[in-house]
Amino acid sequence: MGLCAVLLICLSQAELGRVWAQEHEDAHSVRTALRTDGDPSSFHWTRRDLQTLDRDREARSTQAGGGGVDVSPLPDNMTRIVDSQREYYRWQSFGPTERQTENLWIDLDNLHKSQVRIHGILSNTHRQAARVALSFGFPFYGHYLRQIIVATGGFIFMGDITHRMLTATQYVAPLMANFDPSFSKNSTVRFSDNGSLFVVQWDKVRLKDREDEGPFTFQAALHKNGTIVFNYREIPVPVKKINSTEHPVKVGLSDAFMAFLPASQHSDAARRTIYEYHRVEIDTTKIVSGSAFEFTPLPTCLQHTSCDLCLTSNLTAGCGWCNTLQRCSDGIDRHRQEWMDYNCPEEAKGTCEDYTPVLPEGSMSSFNHSSPGPTPSSAVLEDQPVTRDLQTGPPNHKGMSENTAIIAGVVAALVLLVTLTLLAVYYINTHPTVAPPFYLMQRRTNNYWPSMKFRNQGCHSSYAEVELGGHEKEGFIEAEQCC
Secondary structure: OHHHHHHHHHHHHHHHHHHHHHHHHHHHHHHHHHHHOOOHHHOOOOOHHHHOHHHHHHHHHOOOOOOOOOOOOOOOEEEEEOOOOOOOEEEEEEOOOOHHHHHHOOOHHHOOHHHOEEOOOHHHOOOOEEEEEEEEEEEEOOEEEEEEEEEOOOEEEOOOEOOOOOOOOOEEEEEEOOEOHHHOOOOEEEEEEOOOEEEEEEEEEOEOOOHHHOOEEEEEEEEOOOOEEEEEEEOOOOHHHOOOOOOOOEEEEEEEEEEEOOOOOOOOOOOEEEEEEEEEEOOHHHOOOOOEEEEEEOOOHHHOOOHHHHHHOOOOOOOEEEOOOOEEEOOOOOOHHHHHHOOHHHHOOOOHHHHOOOOOOOOOOOOOOOOOOOOOOOHHHOOOOEOOOOOOOOOOHHHHHHHHHHHHHHHHHHHHHHHHHHHHHHHHHHOOOOHHHHHHHHHOOOOOOOOEEEOOOOOOOOEEEOOOOOOOOOOOOOOOOOO
């Protein structure tokens, strides 16, 4: 009966822990659903740029090279262009004879071998890309990245959502072209990361089917402060003469956001469209052997972490504060979908005083100005392959809560069991003549408790295990008298 009672206690404790964990999980899932489940039909276009996307696309796609993005539509998605008037980078070029050119070049050959890694896959393939983790957060258009994708085609993909058209936008491209590192054993793609600087170098790579034109050697350097440097050591042919039929040829920077198309246009299913909102293009005639370009990031709205800084800073203009998301933005960045889903354009019309609480007089409690709203996330696109910062993802609250509750229940039951056992032993030892202990002693078998016999050894009592004898009483031992 006692054992059954203990088992019932254990099961009840575990069940209570499971119920508590389930309730905690449900509450968390409600908050998560509120943050991620946006209704595509509620996507509103509030800028003229977004209302005229089709016309912009048609007009700019007819241009060769320069301003257009000549790419095929993504599967179930489309790529369009948004003309943003904001400037995100300031850049300057350096010629072969300028001293700064040599200062900007990162000589990987002078670094220790342990600091430089040759990527074996990229160095032996064509049209391949590999994910690389950064040891620091790199600010790109105001968004801090911890992972990038290095491609054999002379560029780095900076997007967090991968797709088959990596050359379309969201890139850092010192020289995007149809390079084939597998052509020669001397062609490599190598990189170095020292904690504050990441450098990737395309070393002696050749153009596909135009290998006789010579090897190209160039590199892209990503500094922790957001500065980007393009260095060119060997450029055997002018960039203008590189054929873009089989592969896009681009030099510069680009970023985009992904958003849902309005449901009225595609009532069957919500479609995602990539909108390139900014691009930096440089004059390719300045790209020669020994040249360099340096891109310096400008302040963005995203860097402001409070309402006061967001609305009063002289470093930025056109910023608005969304108290629900606790984010400063002008609405044109990678978080645009979330910005629209939470009605941030309306909130951004207010002032900081609108979000300052009025506490009762005499109240001694402190007020936390941080809103419990969701954190910045692109989870509205959760059905797409997403790559995030190495420490990007929230912990699994469901598994942690449920396991913790079950363990706590089991431990509590074990502690109760040990306590009851100790109490029972104490009671038996202090009350040997009452019914329960006496009954247990009577029901034991002779083989369970071996008999002990006191022996006369200099009148010093000691005991030793002996075989059962007929003269011994059941459960008791007769002791001989000391002489």
